[in-house]
Amino acid sequence: MAFYIFRRFVNYFFLSLIATCLAYVVSSLALDPAAKYYGRNPQPTQQTIDNILDGLGVNPNVPVLQRLWDWLVNLVVHGSLGTGVNGVSIGDQIISRAGVSLRLLLIGSLIGALVGVTLGVWGAVRQYKLSDQVVTYGSYLIFATPTFVIGVLLMIAATALNGAAGAQLINFTGEYSAGLSGSWWDLTLDRGVHLLLPTIALVLIGAAGYSRYQRSVMLDVLSADFIRTARAKGRSRNSALVRHGVRVALIPMSTFFAYSFGTLVSGSIMLEIVFSFHGMGEFALNAISQSDINAVAGTTLFVAILILFSSTLSEVLYAALDPRVRN
Amino acid sequence: MSQTVIEPVSENADASTEPLLQIRDLEVGFQTQHGVVPAVRGVSLTLYAGQTLAIVGESGSGKTTTAQAIINLLAGTGKITAGQILFEGRDLTALSAKEIQDVRGRLIGYVPQDPMSNLNPVWNIGFQVEEAIKANNVAQGKAARERTIQVLQEAGLSDAEDRLKQFPHQFSGGMRQRVLIGIGLSARPKLLIADEPTSALDVTVQRQILDHLGTLTRDYGTSVLFITHDLGLAAERAEQLVVMYKGKVVESGPSQEILANPQHPYTQRLVAAAPSLASRRIQSAKTAGAGGEAIFSEGSLDATLVARAAEREADAAAKDLISIQNISKLYRIRTKGLKYNELLAVNDVSFGIRKGTTTALVGESGSGKSTVAKLILQLESITSGQIEFDGQDVAGLKGAALLKFRRRVQPVFQDPYGSLDPQYNVGNTIAEPLLAHKIGSSKERQDRVRELLDQVSLPWATRYRYPSELSGGQRQRIAVARALALKPDVLVLDEAVSALDVLVQGQILNLLTELQTELGLTYLFITHDLAVVRLVADNVCVMQKGRIVETASTDEVFDNPREAYTQELLAAIPGGNFQFGR
Numbered sequence: 041m042a043f044y045i046f047r048r049f050v051n052y053f054f055l056s057l058i059a060t061c062l063a064y065v066v067s068s069l070a071l072d073p074a075a076k077y078y079g080r081n082p083q084p085t086q087q088t089i090d091n092i093l094d095g096l097g098v099n100p101n102v103p104v105l106q107r108l109w110d111w112l113v114n115l116v117v118h119g120s121l122g123t124g125v126n127g128v129s130i131g132d133q134i135i136s137r138a139g140v141s142l143r144l145l146l147i148g149s150l151i152g153a154l155v156g157v158t159l160g161v162w163g164a165v166r167q168y169k170l171s172d173q174v175v176t177y178g179s180y181l182i183f184a185t186p187t188f189v190i191g192v193l194l195m196i197a198a199t200a201l202n203g204a205a206g207a208q209l210i211n212f213t214g215e216y217s218a219g220l221s222g223s224w225w226d227l228t229l230d231r232g233v234h235l236l237l238p239t240i241a242l243v244l245i246g247a248a249g250y251s252r253y254q255r256s257v258m259l260d261v262l263s264a265d266f267i268r269t270a271r272a273k274g275r276s277r278n279s280a281l282v283r284h285g286v287r288v289a290l291i292p293m294s295t296f297f298a299y300s301f302g303t304l305v306s307g308s309i310m311l312e313i314v315f316s317f318h319g320m321g322e323f324a325l326n327a328i329s330q331s332d333i334n335a336v337a338g339t340t341l342f343v344a345i346l347i348l349f350s351s352t353l354s355e356v357l358y359a360a361l362d363p364r365v366r367n
Numbered sequence: 368m369s370q371t372v373i374e375p376v377s378e379n380a381d382a383s384t385e386p387l388l389q390i391r392d393l394e395v396g397f398q399t400q401h402g403v404v405p406a407v408r409g410v411s412l413t414l415y416a417g418q419t420l421a422i423v424g425e426s427g428s429g430k431t432t433t434a435q436a437i438i439n440l441l442a443g444t445g446k447i448t449a450g451q452i453l454f455e456g457r458d459l460t461a462l463s464a465k466e467i468q469d470v471r472g473r474l475i476g477y478v479p480q481d482p483m484s485n486l487n488p489v490w491n492i493g494f495q496v497e498e499a500i501k502a503n504n505v506a507q508g509k510a511a512r513e514r515t516i517q518v519l520q521e522a523g524l525s526d527a528e529d530r531l532k533q534f535p536h537q538f539s540g541g542m543r544q545r546v547l548i549g550i551g552l553s554a555r556p557k558l559l560i561a562d563e564p565t566s567a568l569d570v571t572v573q574r575q576i577l578d579h580l581g582t583l584t585r586d587y588g589t590s591v592l593f594i595t596h597d598l599g600l601a602a603e604r605a606e607q608l609v610v611m612y613k614g615k616v617v618e619s620g621p622s623q624e625i626l627a628n629p630q631h632p633y634t635q636r637l638v639a640a641a642p643s644l645a646s647r648r649i650q651s652a653k654t655a656g657a658g659g660e661a662i663f664s665e666g667s668l669d670a671t672l673v674a675r676a677a678e679r680e681a682d683a684a685a686k687d688l689i690s691i692q693n694i695s696k697l698y699r700i701r702t703k704g705l706k707y708n709e710l711l712a713v714n715d716v717s718f719g720i721r722k723g724t725t726t727a728l729v730g731e732s733g734s735g736k737s738t739v740a741k742l743i744l745q746l747e748s749i750t751s752g753q754i755e756f757d758g759q760d761v762a763g764l765k766g767a768a769l770l771k772f773r774r775r776v777q778p779v780f781q782d783p784y785g786s787l788d789p790q791y792n793v794g795n796t797i798a799e800p801l802l803a804h805k806i807g808s809s810k811e812r813q814d815r816v817r818e819l820l821d822q823v824s825l826p827w828a829t830r831y832r833y834p835s836e837l838s839g840g841q842r843q844r845i846a847v848a849r850a851l852a853l854k855p856d857v858l859v860l861d862e863a864v865s866a867l868d869v870l871v872q873g874q875i876l877n878l879l880t881e882l883q884t885e886l887g888l889t890y891l892f893i894t895h896d897l898a899v900v901r902l903v904a905d906n907v908c909v910m911q912k913g914r915i916v917e918t919a920s921t922d923e924v925f926d927n928p929r930e931a932y933t934q935e936l937l938a939a940i941p942g943g944n945f946q947f948g949r
Contacts, residue, residue, distance in 0.1 A: 265484040268440050272479070273499035273550060274472025277464070283498070284487045291489070362489055363534040 048352070056344040063340035064108050064333065071331035073098045073125065096123055098333045111337065121341070122334035124327075130338040133323065138342065140215055141312070141319035145304045148239045152246020153297050159247060160254025161286055164262060176255075179248035190244060191314035194237045212237040214316045238315045242308070246300075253296055258289040291361045298354030305343055385456060387590050388414040388437070388558060393450035395429070395436050397443065406432045406445065408614040414590055414607070416557070421593040421605035421622065423637070425868040426839075429614040430594050431480075434560050437592075438475055439467045454558070473503040476551035476589075480563040482543035486535040492519075493531030496550055503554035514553070522549030523579050541572040548580055555587055562594045569731040569895055570939040577604060596868055598641040599898070600941035602626050610634050640873035686758070687719030688889050689743065689857065694752030696738055712738045714913035715752070720906075722856070725883065725890040727900040727921070729936065730910035736893050739910070740861045743891065744778055745769065756857075774804060777850040781862035783842035787834040793820075793845055794830030800852045819848040822885075823878060840871030847878065857889045864899060876902050898940050901925055909933045
């Protein structure tokens with residue numbers, strides 16, 4: 041087992057390395073970090089621009105493989121991902137932003153998965169009944185609505201609620217109220233309130249997807265022989281479904297859950313922008329729009345690690361649910 | 368032979384006692400888009416306490432639906448549309464969901480058909496048995512655990528205590544079936560419904576399990592409603608027989624009477640088609656010189672046997688078409704890490720097959736018989752030894768020579784559902800080998816398909832149909848037609864009729880015999896069913912654990928088996944010694 045895990049992590053190391061190097065090379069070829077300096081007034085001298093670019097390690101006059109090598113050496117020797125165009129270390133920026141993103145995504149996708157799985161099981165058991173139809177059409181509606189529209193609609197609803205209550209019950213701009221001071225509890229509560237709307241949006245989107253998958257997997261399991269056998273033992277229909285059906289139906293979902301979590305970072309760009317959260321999604325978008333090669337490479341490394349972590353998570357979940365793949 | 372027919376139990380209930388189970392005019396329908404399709408149409412039967420009653424019929428006859436209706440666990444959209452099911456005088460069809468739930472398991476136990484799919488793969492065995500015990504309130508807590516061990520031990524798993532934490536995939540098919548029997552009997556029900564409990568198992572395992580089930584139910588005084596498609600099994604295991612056909616009961620009464628003297632035409636066909644030790648090799652209608660129905664007639668048999676014997680002697684000097692010398696196959700199975708286990712699947716096997724004859728390769732699953740087939744077909748490489756086909760060593764064949772060999776040796780596989788591409792219509796399926804070997808023009812291929820469909824007795828119109836629209840028997844005919852498309856000399860039939868109902872099985876066996884006479888084919892017939900061997904084979908090789916333990920002519924093996932293992936296999940044939948009324 042230890043050997044297996046070791047081999048797996050060696051594998052992961054090379055996969056992340058390849059992904060990051062490719063991202064570095066592609067962004068170096070596609071982005072022009074010098075462009076924004078030419079637009080400045082007064083325009084800096086070529087010498088100044090070259091000095092800045094050399095300092096960042098992104099001067100297009102240096103061969104791209106040479107720059108990649110320097111970047112990797114710097115990463116290995118100093119543990120640094122380089123410096124962004126704003127002069128701040130990429131590593132520091134990622135650490136502060138990853139916290140924002142992960143807090144939002146972890147809570148949102150976990151609750152979304154739970155709600156979706158429950159709705160899916162419920163829909164399968166009550167197939168074609170009114171409640172199933174409502175859940176089905178509801179999830180189609182959410183699928184068909186762009187993320188930012190959901191965000192804006194939630195904001196309108198929250199504003200109406202605040203107006204009706206005559207007080208600022210729900211805050212939805214930024215991660216916390218600027219300038220708020222108080223006890224640890226007050227600060228945490230404030231952050232929680234700010235998390236509310238984007239989390240609801242994530243839960244809605246997640247639940248819409250999970251409920252469809254879970255419903256179809258559960259429908260397959262419902263007609264399984266062992267469910268009938270469990271009922272022939274004398275169990276009630278509901279307890280047979282819960283004890284024997286749900287766990288089996290969760291097995292394929294574990295893979296789906298883990299991988300969709302890994303790719304959520306890119307998917308949540310829109311939500312972070314709508315709700316003014318300064319997370320990884322916004323960071324990735326800024327990196328590209330500001331031609332920040334180091335930031336693009338750093339973001340790619342972060343996402344690669346997240347996805348590989350998710351793949352490990354999916355296998356752990358799978359083995360926990362299904363004894364046949366253990367050993 | 369040790370196995371004898373069980374005498375009718377003397378304590379058969381007299382008419383004065385109330386029946387345990389009485390089904391009256393039961394009708395079950397399935398709701399479809401085109402209205403209700405009836406599956407059970409007016410079935411009545413009576414079962415007394417302590418009795419065993421078997422429902423016999425082919426697949427689709429409604430026997431399983433009848434059984435599931437009793438405990439109201441009909442599949443999908445099934446509904447009881449009329450009739451009564453009286454259990455100890457109480458109408459089960461009128462019970463509420465809660466009440467019938469109380470009957471299930473506690474009063475009526477159920478042993479399902481397929482041990483592979485009826486245990487939940489993600490829960491351990493102990494949990495799944497304990498669940499039955501707790502659900503029926505037989506015992507709770509620690510007592511339930513002890514009872515679980517006891518139930519499993521009674522079902523024949525002596526090391527139950529150590530195996531509670533194991534999962535179904537760590538059990539063999541036979542062990543899983545024992546677990547299911549344990550679950551069915553765990554609450555000591557008054558009635559046990561056993562729906563084809565051993566159809567998925569080898570004959571020897573089947574016999575052990577049915578013997579055990581018989582002992583348990585006799586000890587507990589449990590009545591058994593036994594559902595099977597196997598007439599021999601029914602004759603051997605049940606006192607009462609109900610024959611179902613297309614949702615109706617066509618005949619019922621004491622087993623021995625029905626089998627010895629079947630009244631209904633369907634029962635007569637069923638009895639005639641049931642292979643047993645008593646039957647003889649099928650003769651081609653042309654060889655027999657009589658009509659198609661005379662296949663089993665005793666009159667023409669002796670004459671043809673004599674003729675065949677003479678023929679065989681004349682051919683004695685002839686060379687074998689396939690000659691297998693000391694072949695072995697070693698598989699390396701990866702275990703933990705980098706370690707390997709070696710498995711000698713085929714161990715020093717030698718035999719020969721003469722042109723135009725049928726050699727049967729018999730054994731339990733895991734005996735290596737299918738591996739031998741794969742080696743002969745050159746689908747796997749041999750580890751050592753030599754296979755000669757028509758005087759040529761086949762191991763070294765490559766490219767064009769291998770293609771030529773493939774043209775002459777064709778396989779037919781077990782599962783007619785899995786071996787046909789669902790997206791290919793019948794015409795394309797049969798023409799595919801011709802296309803693959805680039806034989807003939809489009810027109811010529813079409814003609815060949817017509818000829819082949821004719822040979823396997825299917826209408827020309829079948830060519831546009833898809834496998835899902837055909838029955839199992841029709842599909843197996845297509846598989847045979849496809850194998851014949853290249854005009855091969857040899858057919859390797861790997862359990863080719865094992866998945867089929869007796870009647871269909873009989874038809875395919877007849878077809879194969881006709882084709883053999885007509886086209887001079889050589890068959891290697893692989894099966895676990897000795898009764899079928901009797902019908903088609905000239906020679907038999909019995910395999911056990913990768914070795915051939917006995918090789919002889921069919922008559923020698925059946926009349927005078929030399930090896931203990933062969934005798935065991937013969938004894939395990941259900942209803943083996945039963946005299947069918949033919």
